[in-house]
Every structure is written in C-alpha cells, then in structure tokens.
Amino acid sequence: MDAPPRVTRRTAAGAAMAVALTSGCSTDGEAAPTPSSISPSPEATPALATTQPPPTEAPAPETPAASETAEARSVRPEDFDVGTALRVVDRLAGRIGPRHATSAAYDEAARWVTGELTALGYVVRRQRVRVPGGDSWGVLVDAGTSTNVIARLPGTDLSRPHLVVGAHLDTVPQAPGAEDNASGVGVLLAAAAVAARARTRLPVVLVSFGAEEPRGPTDADHHYGSRQYVAAISGAQRRAVRGMVSLDRVGVGAAVPVGTAVEGDDPAHREVLAAAGRADVRVLTDDNRSSDHWQFVQAGLPGVRLGSTPYAAYHSPSDTPDVIQPDQLARTGRIVLAWLA
Numbered sequence: 001m002d003a004p005p006r007v008t009r010r011t012a013a014g015a016a017m018a019v020a021l022t023s024g025c026s027t028d029g030e031a032a033p034t035p036s037s038i039s040p041s042p043e044a045t046p047a048l049a050t051t052q053p054p055p056t057e058a059p060a061p062e063t064p065a066a067s068e069t070a071e072a073r074s075v076r077p078e079d080f081d082v083g084t085a086l087r088v089v090d091r092l093a094g095r096i097g098p099r100h101a102t103s104a105a106y107d108e109a110a111r112w113v114t115g116e117l118t119a120l121g122y123v124v125r126r127q128r129v130r131v132p133g134g135d136s137w138g139v140l141v142d143a144g145t146s147t148n149v150i151a152r153l154p155g156t157d158l159s160r161p162h163l164v165v166g167a168h169l170d171t172v173p174q175a176p177g178a179e180d181n182a183s184g185v186g187v188l189l190a191a192a193a194v195a196a197r198a199r200t201r202l203p204v205v206l207v208s209f210g211a212e213e214p215r216g217p218t219d220a221d222h223h224y225g226s227r228q229y230v231a232a233i234s235g236a237q238r239r240a241v242r243g244m245v246s247l248d249r250v251g252v253g254a255a256v257p258v259g260t261a262v263e264g265d266d267p268a269h270r271e272v273l274a275a276a277g278r279a280d281v282r283v284l285t286d287d288n289r290s291s292d293h294w295q296f297v298q299a300g301l302p303g304v305r306l307g308s309t310p311y312a313a314y315h316s317p318s319d320t321p322d323v324i325q326p327d328q329l330a331r332t333g334r335i336v337l338a339w340l341a
Contacts, residue, residue, distance in 0.1 A: 074341045075198040077279040080333035082326050084193055085186030088116075089251070092169075092185060093178035094321045101131050101170040101211035101224070102144030109169055110147045113208050116189055120196045122151035122206070129228045134215030137172040137315050146170065146210030148225045153196065156203040159236040164205045165191060165336060166292050167247040168212030168225065175319045179311060181212070183251030183324060183332075191336045200340040202242055209292050212248075219289075226292035230299045243268050244303040245339060246293040250332040251324040253309030256281055258335075259288025260304060261297040268302035275339035281331045306332055 092099070092109055099105040110126065117124045126147045133143040149169070156162065167184030171177030185208055192206050209225035216222075226246075233241075250256070258276065260269040269285075276283045286308065293303030309328075313319040 073198060075194050075200055075337050076341060077334035077338045079194045079198065080330060080337055081190055081193065082330045082333065084190040085183070085251075085329045085333060086321075086324070086326060088186035088189050089178055089182040089321050089324055092182035093176040093319070097176045098173055099169070099171050099177065100136060100139075100141055100173045101129075101146035101213065101215075102142060103173075106146060106170055106210065110149050110208070110210070113149050113169060113185065113189070117149070117151040117192060117206065120192055121153065122192065122196065123154055123156075124149060124151045126150070127228065127232065129210045129225045131211045131224050132215055134221060135217075136213055136215050137174070139173040141173055141215060146225060148210050148229055149208040150229070151192065151206040153203065156205070158205065158233075159240055160203070161240050161242045162203040162205055163200070163242055163340065164207060164244040164296075165247065165340075166207040166209055166226065166244065168210070168292060169208040170210055170213050170225075171319075172213050172315045174317055175313075175315050176317070176321075178313075178319050178321045178323050179251050180249050180314065180319060181247075182321075183249060183329060184247035184307065187247050187250055187329060187333045187336060190333055191340070194337060195340060204340060212292055223292055223295050226295040230295050230301070238299065238301060241296070241301050243271065243339075244293055244296045244301060245272065245336065246291040246303065246305045247332065247336070248291040248305055248307045249309065249311075250307035251326075251329050252311045253325070253328050254282070255284050256306055256328070256331050256335060257284045257286045257288070257308045258304060258306060259286040259291075259293075259308060261287075261289045261294050266304075268304050272304045272306070272335065272339055275341075276335045278341075279331075279334035279338040281335050283335075306335060 096105055096109050099109045114124050126149055129146040129148055131146050133141055165188055167188040168181050169185055188206055195204050211224035214222040258272050260266040288305045291305045293305045296303035313323050
C-alpha cells in the first residue's frame with residue numbers, strides 16, 4: 001500500500017495562514033500596492049470567449065509516435081531534475097524579466113518555451129488569446145493578443161483519456177516573476193523532459209497559459225488563457241480530460257500547498273495527495289480558486305492547484321531568481337511525476 005501523504009491540515013487557529021495560502025497569481029490574498037486593494041469575487045463565473053481565433057502551429061520535428069519514443073519504464077519522482085527548472089527560472093525572470101500578457105517580452109518568452117518543447121520532441125501549437133486592457137496590479141496595460149503554448153507528444157489523441165499540466169507564463173507588469181510564475185513553468189518544462197523519454201499512465205498535454213494575471217478587480221478579469229483553452233476544446237476532448245494540475249508559485253516554502261476548488265469531496269484533490277504520499281513530499285491542503293485550474297473546475301473538469309506559499313516579493317520588482325528555493329521546486333516536481341506515473 002502506498003504511504004499516506006504527510007498532510008498538514010488547517011484549523012481555526014491557523015485561519016490567517018489559510019487565507020494567505022488561498023492567494024495566488026490572481027487578485028485575491030496579498031494586498032495590491034495601490035490605495036484600494038483589489039478584491040475579486042471568487043464565486044463569479046466568467047463568460048467564456050465567444051470568438052476563438054484559429055491557433056497557429058509551430059513546426060514539429062520528424063519524430064515517431066509517442067508509444068515508440070517512451071521507454072518501457074514509467075516516469076519516477078526521482079527523475080525530476082531541479083537544475084532544468086532553475087535554468088528556466090533564470091531565463092524567464094533573470095533574462096527576459098517582466099512579461100505581462102500582451103507585451104513584447106511575453107512574446108519572447110512564448111517563443112522560447114515553444115522552442116524548448118519542440119526540441120524535446122513535442123508537437124507544439126500556439127493558441128491566440130484576446131485580452132482586454134485594464135488595471136494589472138496598479139499598472140494600466142493595453143488590450144492585445146496573448147498566447148497559450150500547447151504541447152503534446154506525436155500520436156497523442158486528445159479525444160482519448162489524457163492529463164493536463166499547466167503553468168501561466170505571464171507576470172504583472174512590474175515583476176520579473178521568478179516565483180510568480182517562472183517557478184511553475186520551470187517545473188512544467190522539467191517534467192516535460194522526463195515525460196518525453198519515459199511512460200506516463202495517460203498521455204499528457206502541457207500548457208503554458210497566457211494572461212492569467214489580473215486586468216481588473218473581479219474573477220472575470222483574469223485567467224484569460226485557461227478560459228480560452230477550456231472554451232475551445234471539443235465535447236469529446238472535454239470528456240477525455242482525466243485531471244488537470246496548475247503549477248502556480250511553486251518555488252517557495254517547506255511544504256507544497258495542494259489546493260482544491262471544489263466544495264466537499266474532490267477525487268482529483270485526493271489523487272494528487274496520494275501522489276504526494278508516493279513521492280514522500282509533505283503538503284498543505286488548501287481551498288483555492290486563484291489559478292488556472294479554476295476555469296477547468298467551472299467547466300465540470302477535474303482541476304487542482306499546486307503552490308501558493310506567501311512570500312515578501314509577491315508581485316514586486318524583487319521577485320527575482322534568488323527568491324527561489326530549489327528544494328521546493330524539487331518537491332513540486334516529484335509530486336507532478338508521481339501523479340503522471
């Protein structure tokens with residue numbers, strides 16, 4: 001029998017910590033550096049996009065089908081390479097820097113992630129996301145187009161059961177975004193490297209979401225990339241999604257927050273907790289609707305968030321690579337690979 005996860009549960013005495021952990025890369029939680037803090041309504045259901053511009057395809061290398069490229073053995077938690085994740089953090093936060101969803105820097109980051117996934121053998125497409133202008137954590141930003149970077153191994157049939165791992169690529173305008181959220185993209189790309197050469201229990205779709213960060217005060221004013229992704233997938237593909245994990249602020253802390261967006265029993269949450277037990281990683285359970293998993297849950301799909309430990313550099317120019325704790329990246333990566341195994 002798998003060892004149970006080492007779970008720290010919140011009580012009334014820890015209410016302050018629970019509130020802090022529900023904050024994410026959205027508008028809840030930590031106060032904005034403006035006279036009026038932004039207070040979203042997490043219960044609000046954003047309208048799905050009605051216009052879905054056609055995705056563009058990145059050139060894919062000539063590779064055999066997924067079943068032919070994976071080794072006989074399954075992925076293992078110990079396969080996670082934290083050095084790969086740290087390299088991603090350094091590139092995104094240390095070299096590219098602030099990259100709000102409709103900026104030239106975001107386009108540069110999306111091209112770089114596309115190249116990294118293509119080099120690993122994935123078929124990559126870029127899905128356009130129309131984003132309004134607005135107030136992004138105290139800074140006015142223009143409307144424009146952002147991009148979801150979506151990757152799968154050759155031969156993957158999205159109408160068949162599969163898993164989704166996502167991490168938003170954008171930042172608020174003033175932050176280099178090492179923890180929020182180069183850390184999540186780093187874990188995603190490091191997990192992608194393992195899944196490209198070893199077998200997962202189900203095929204995996206990897207998504208770097210655009211436009212997660214807020215452009216206004218309500219729940220409908222952020223998560224544009226994941227909302228577009230969910231709106232665009234067909235009925236057959238929706239039915240085939242067996243689980244989604246959002247990696248959002250996963251490089252700070254001593255235990256990994258595992259957040260559910262479901263009231264009552266959540267099988268997807270229990271599944272990720274069980275994976276943490278197999279990976280021997282201590283976790284914190286949390287109620288959380290502040291990341292891209294929330295768009296999946298609102299559509300009736302299983303979604304869970306990893307990450308959200310509070311930290312001093314949140315949404316600030318100080319969110320630089322030195323904020324990141326490699327051990328926390330490794331803990332998160334081990335959970336992801338145990339969940340995929």
